[in-house]
Amino acid sequence: MSEDLLLELRDLSVSIVGKKETLPIVKGIDLHIPRGSIVGLVGESGCGKSMTAKSINNILPPFARVTGGSIIWRTEASGEVDLALLKEKEMRKKCGTEIAMVFQEPMTSLNPLMQVGEQIKEVLTIHGVERDNKKAKDRVIEMLSKVGIAEPALRYNAWPHELSGGMRQRVMIAMAMICQPKLLIADEPTTALDVTIEAQILSLIKELCRNNSMSALVITHNMGVVSTLCDYVYVMYLGSVVESAPVKELFNNPCHPYTRGLLSSIPHVGDNPEFLHTIPGNVPDMKKHFKGCDFCLRCSDDIKQCFFEKPALTETGAGHFVRCHRSLGA
């Protein structure tokens, strides 16, 4: 089975390393991305989902570090590699060619002082994929038209500030796709966009994955994005995976109270407009160590055991894992 996995995070921990203390933000998560599938990683802001993503291609900010576990990357060309152990130079060779990334803010994620075409072309030149300038430029223009940009030859010379948010995100996707990577990491790719543009970008990502047999890891806090895009979902809370399941299973049979909370927080037409469902309380302080279940203070279903013992991630159905005492029948 593991041969089919393109990427496997094993017990991965990421911490903020300060002078006096280290603060864990990702607490030993396991995550599998099978070839050709789109995997979602969902959670509130600050739960560690972005850090998980950034640890894969090691673009963590200077204060954060992978402190445990491994990131297994499997390709035909190089076999099994632990990305967490790679040297910076080796890692950079894989970035852009095998692993690409799309970010949340398409405005600030592009260098404002460089024409968008040049920024895409840079991927080709630094990896030495296309040394001929003219050919590289043609390839960029072709890619721009593939991501649905009209008049790509003209847009090649556009500056980032001249493009709309949706266009910029298309440029980011073109930049990510230009070397036909095996994995696309999309970190909140549509959060900054209008709803109509969001739908276009999501279907673009889905289509590109299908056509290029590419896998994707989609980071989001939006359950709507998960349902349209993903095959399998991980739900993260306070640095740990609390539930993971195939998308349909998760939506039909959410087991963890946090997942249920997230799902019922989506407003539907016909709901009582006076009442919006929310999860009570706030994300607790990561600095405080608590021996019980991290969610029990916000849980409406908690039992005594929740306060004294952390639940383990346990398989409750086919491919459905839950970290909750309650769902284990306790």
Place this chain on the structure above:
Amino acid sequence: MPALLRRFLGVVFVLLGVMLLIFIMLRIIPGDPVSVLLNEHVNPATVEKMTESLGLNKPLPEQFFSYLLGALKGDLGKSYYMRKPVTALIMEAFPYTLLLTVLSAAFAWAFGIGTGIISAIYNNRLPDYIFRGLSLFGISVPVFIVALSLQYFIYFKLSLLPLTYNGSLQSMILPAIALGWNSAGSVARLTRSSLMGELEAPYIDTARAKGLTTRQAIVRHGLRNAMLPVITMMALQLSSMLSGAVITESIFSISGMGKLALTAVQTRDMPLLQGTVLFMAFVISMGNILADVINTILDPRLRV
């Protein structure tokens, strides 16, 4: 480029204000300039003749207007003391100041930008502490102390370079370092903080995600963005450099603009002082426009 045109018009207005301000400040002087100029024991007729020849008997607005017209034609009047046209004196002195300023700017920018980048990259590690301390020291030492220290150590103790300017490029090295020292400090500080701000920008993550090493990301993407405020500040520093030039030129006996202005004050030569100050303000304004042009070339967002 209407933005630049507007900027240019603004500069014209500023220069007009500069002229007005100098004009007023130099004429609220207690006692009349002519009796200062001539010896105390001269007969009133001579004073009157002198006053008339200098046009000082006319009403002030008229004097200002004729000065303005003259300045537009490049005529800044005649020096009382040296009995030469002010414009000619300025043209003689300016090349020295230009050379001094260009050399010290080159020193300040090379040294300041270099150490600023190192500081930003090694944030809160040893090189950063060293260069941060050095740059704070740099901005805390008055020009004349740097100049005297250089004379003491480089000339007197080590006999490496000449004591004062003697016409050779070599003898311009000490003055250039003395004058550039302060600016190097502030350029280093701004470069550091600006680059550190840029290093947190998401496009640096993008660059690394596409396979650039951190160093490449800084050099190819971060630096250019970080330089925009630094360029603006460099233009502003032209002003403090020309201020410092007065002191540097006096210590190293360079007959540049600063020396000329100092002589004008010491000999109470009003047209000369007026002319030199006006000319310097003109140079500074041109420097600001140049910085705007460079920023417009570098930053497409400014090209509306």
Place this chain on the structure above:
Amino acid sequence: MSSSSPSNKETVMRKVPLFSRMPILPPSVTVPASIILLIILLALLVPIVSPYDALRQNLTERLSAPGTAHILGTDALGRDCFTRIFYGTRISLFVALIPTAFAVLIGMAAGIAAAFFGKAADALVTWLSDVTLAFPGMLLAMVIMYSFGGSFSSIVISIVIMEWGSIARIVRSVTLSILENEYILAARSIGVKRFNIIIRHIIPNLIPTLIVLFTLNIPASILSESSLSFLGIGIQPPEVSLGLMVNESRTLLFNKPHLVLGPAGMIMLLVLSFNFLGDALRDRFDQEV
């Protein structure tokens, strides 16, 4: 509700940032601040502490080396250097505080006016500050020296003119950003008078900026005075100033370097301390000036 709300509003308004933001001062503030206080104290007490007169010449004790009688030796006219340094420091400290404070006050008034009283006021203030900033500061000071002579008041005027412009620019932009806050809009919409908005909302919020601007402009003031005096167009002998002392000892630079080192070291110590303090305060108040 109607009777209690005004007093509630007042308590909310009075809880303005400044002191709540600085519970304990870090060493980056306290160390330079204590050095400055120590220098101020010594400068004030120097007539009591030192047995010498800063001005009285003693030609029998010319250029004596540093020793027990004269800690830093005597100058070419036999005057005690240590004593003179602290008398000179008085001038530096005065110049550090008074003209800088004037410049900050004028800059504040002009900056608020530019941000608050419409386009004409804005254009006028911007133009005036551009005009004064177009001068090299030293030359502007020289023009003033030319007209009023090298006196104390000329130095004060020069420093104020040199510094107010950039302060006004910063205050203007900070005020504009304060004005964007919703509570200002709220205050305006319920008819609070402009003057009250300035007094109760703008100035309290400007205070951190003003403190930082004040501290960061002090080094510039000290450097201006000492440079002018060094050039011989600032403080005139027999008055004592650190810049003037360096100038007077310049001819002896190679033989008696300690005569230059004393006053020069004091200028640097003062400026460095104020720069450190300004930096620390800026970080503390999170100001971008």
